[in-house]
Amino acid sequence: MRKDRDFWILVGTLALFGAVNISFFLVGRLQVNWEDFGIVLAAGITLTMYSFLYKDNPAFKIAENMYVGVALGYTVIITWFNALKPDLYDPLLVPLFTWERTPEYLLFAPMVLGVFMLMRLSTRLAWLSRWPFAFVVGLGAGITIPNYIHTFVLKQIEPSLRPVFSGGETVYMSINTLLILLGVISVLIYFFFSTEHKGPIGVVSKIGIWFLMVSFGASFGYTVMGRMSLLIGRTMFLLKDWLGVVQ
Amino acid sequence: MRLPLLLLSTLLTVLSCNPCNHGALAQGLELILPEGFKAFDTPNDSGETISLTWKVSPSESTDIDYIIYLSPSTDGPWQEAVRFRSDTHYKSDAPELFGFRKKLRNSHFLRIEPRRYFPGKENKKAVYYFKLAMARGEEVVPQGEVVSARAKGNWFDLSKLNNLIIMVSFSGIVLFFIAHARRFPHLFVRRISGLDAVDEALGRATEMGRPALFVHGLTGMGSISTMAAVNILGRIARKVAEYDTILKVVNNDPIVLSVSQEVVKESYLEAGRPDAYNQDNVVLVASEQFPYVVAVGGIMTRERTAANFFVGFFYAESLILAETGAATGAIQVAATDSYTQLPFFITTCDYTLMGEELYAASAYLSREPMLLGSLRAQDLGKAIIxxxxxxxxxxxxxxxxxxxQVFRAF
Incomplete structure (x- = not known):
């Protein structure tokens, strides 16, 4: 019974969508060209995506698979034109066969590592793929650690080490500096794992949790506002570009 | 008679003290050219810039400019490279090169990228020549001295010495505590309540006969959060193998995929259930952010996963993923150090491991000396901070x- 109802809701929605678009084309609201066809397609996919709010349905599944497929195709093109072609094909492989200029032989090293990565497809040679993985993980850690210290230690300490009073500071600024200091220290204490959060440590870590929750609340509100603007953008697209009820 | 004299002397004193009027008084006077004009390769850089320094001149004011002329040869032709107000650009503006001494305000400093002025003729070994001049409007008075320098790449960026010292000291502390944890394996780690929920969630998935879903964040293997996520995945996979339930792992990075497959396979082996491992359950569902969200949302809805684990670094997809999981009624545990996404996980998941709890989680679960030692070292690091x-x-x-100054980031 429920499935039948869902089926008819889907058919009805698709029929309504088709009828609206056909009428738009007939009355000249939309022209028979690629641009207007694109608007219809975008409106259809937008509505299909929102249909998930009701429940999972075949239209959503089609859009989902299409989205994943298009993204994959897009990634392949981007990888070829932004990475493989300019960094490997043009400087190494083309000169290697045409001899128009000296090939950059050094590029053989990353190419071989890349090929090793594909060896995962072979059961016998899969062990070779560990080399590029080791290289990537090691390189990643090497780059990440100094950047991590720079961004999450030094850059965070720097603005916290402010004078509470050094002449010219207002009372509010001094309170602000003290609050920042209290917030940073209490949050750091919350993230202590070697001691039980009891006694004074427990009290300070509770203050830390309060600071965290206040900042999370502010962040939540800020991001929800951003999401609302995205929703407004999509709704405006449907109402203005597609339906034309808003000018 | 005394009062007008007093007023006149006061007025003259005020005028002479006001720096804005200093220039006005200097108008029409001869400019005193600065001394000590020097050019040298900028330390700590990749060989792109040359630094110029000279002493402050008494003639400087808001209406007096400095002009730097540049040439690839000592005979010219000279081209005007930079013109700036004479009361700007001091050595004190570059503490990463000169430190924090107060006397640095007595010298000017300018960093110049000479190759930018000669496009198409970039020669990395070229020597460039510089001349300095003072200008008041159209009136230009050259200093006369020609100095030269060559930009060279430097092996070491000494301005980041504090970063290196912190890294080396902290590494030493970590190594010490790892050795300590090996000697005393029962190091205390406080209970992380979110982690108890992992067993609870897996137990629930087993009872319901539905799969558990492990969702990786969007960062690659170079990210610390992904490394921690992989550690946690190993532990979850082992539990899943022991409970004989199904674990699905989704991610969006081919390297993370391969590492995850290895880790899950190894965990099944450790649990003595290699036969239960199915490589098709550890998949790359999409390589882009929002297609990943759509695909994972679809998996949650169709597979009706009983337990969802969101572990790693997430971006804008966090709320959509966790909201979809909550709508399916799954018990959800999130662990992320992405502080901008934490609010969304806190509101939509049953348990959330915040920030460093993600790193602590793998130590707490595995009790491995290496991780326990690192955790203890991190605590000491925090105490120092x-x-x-x-x-x-x-x-x-x-x-x-x-x-x-010691903890200044450059």
Whole structure:
């Protein structure tokens, strides 16, 4: 019974969508060209995506698979034109066969590592793929650690080490500096794992949790506002570009 | 008679003290050219820039400019490279090169990228020549001295010495505590309540006969959060193998995929259930952010996963993923160090491991000396930072900025 109802809701929605678009084309609201066809397609996919709010349905599944497929195709093109072609094909492989200029032989090293990565497809040679993985993980850690210290230690300490009073500071600024200091220290204490959060440590870590929750609340509100603007953008697209009820 | 004289002398004193009027008084006077004009390769850089320094001139004011002329040869032709107000660009503006001494305000400093002025003729070994001039409007007075330098790449960026010292000291502390944890394997780690929920969630998935879903964040294997996520995945996979339930792992990075497959396979082996491992359950569902969200949302809805684990670094997809999981009624545990996404996980998941709890989780679960030692070292690191902040703020409040300068990021 429920499935039948869902089926008819889907058919009805698709029929309504088709009828609206056909009428738009007939009355000249939309022209028979690629641009207007694109608007219809975008409106259809937008509505299909929102249909998930009701429940999972075949239209959503089609859009989902299409989205994943298009993204994959897009990634392949981007990888070829932004990475493989300019960094490997043009400087190494083309000169290697045409001899128009000296090939950059050094590029053989990353190419071989890349090929090793594909060896995962072979059961016998899969062990070779560990080399590029080791290289990537090691390189990643090497780059990440100094950047991590720079961004999450030094850059965070720097603005916290402010004078509470050094002449010219207002009372509010001094309170602000003290609050920042209290917030940073209490949050750091919350993230202590070697001691039980009891006694004074427990009290300070509770203050830390309060600071965290206040900042999370502010962040939540800020991001929800951003999401609302995205929703407004999509709704405006449907109402203005597609339906034309808003000018 | 005394009053007008007093007023006149006061007026003259005020005029002579006001720096804005200093220039006005200098109008029409001869410019005193600066001394000590020097050019040298900028230290700590990749060989792109040359630094110029010279001493402050008494003639400087808001209406007097400095002009730097540049040429690839000592005979010219000379081209005007930079013109700037004479009361700007001091050595004190570049503490990463000259430090924090107060006397640095007595010298000017300018960093110049000479190759930018000769496009198409970039020669990395070229020597460039510089001349300095003072200008008041159209009137230009050259200093006369020609100095030269060549930009060279430097092996070491000494401005980041504090970063290196912190890294080396911290590595030493970590190594010490790892050795300590090996000797005393029962190091105390406080209970992380979110982690108890992992067993609870897996137990629930087993009872319901539905799969558990492990969702990786969007970062690659180079990210610390992904490394921690992989550690947690190993532990979850082992539990799943013991409970004989199904674990699905989704991610969006081919390297993370391969590492995850290895880790899950190894965990099944450790649990003595290699037969239960199915490689098709560890998949790359999409390589882009929002297609990943759509695909994972679809998996949650169709597979009706009983337990969802969101572990790693997430971006805008966090709320959509966790909201979809909550709508399916799954028990959800999130662990992320992405502080901008934490609010969304806190509101939509049953348990959330915040920030460093993600790293602590793998140590707590595995009790491995290496991870326990690192965790203890991190705590010591935090204690040091607390002391630095506390004493640094007190000292800075009394005008002693030594600690502030030591921890300056360049």
């Amino acid at each position: 607390i002391l630095v902040l506390f004493f640094g703020t007190i000292l800075a409040s009394f005008g002693i900025e030594f600690i502030t």
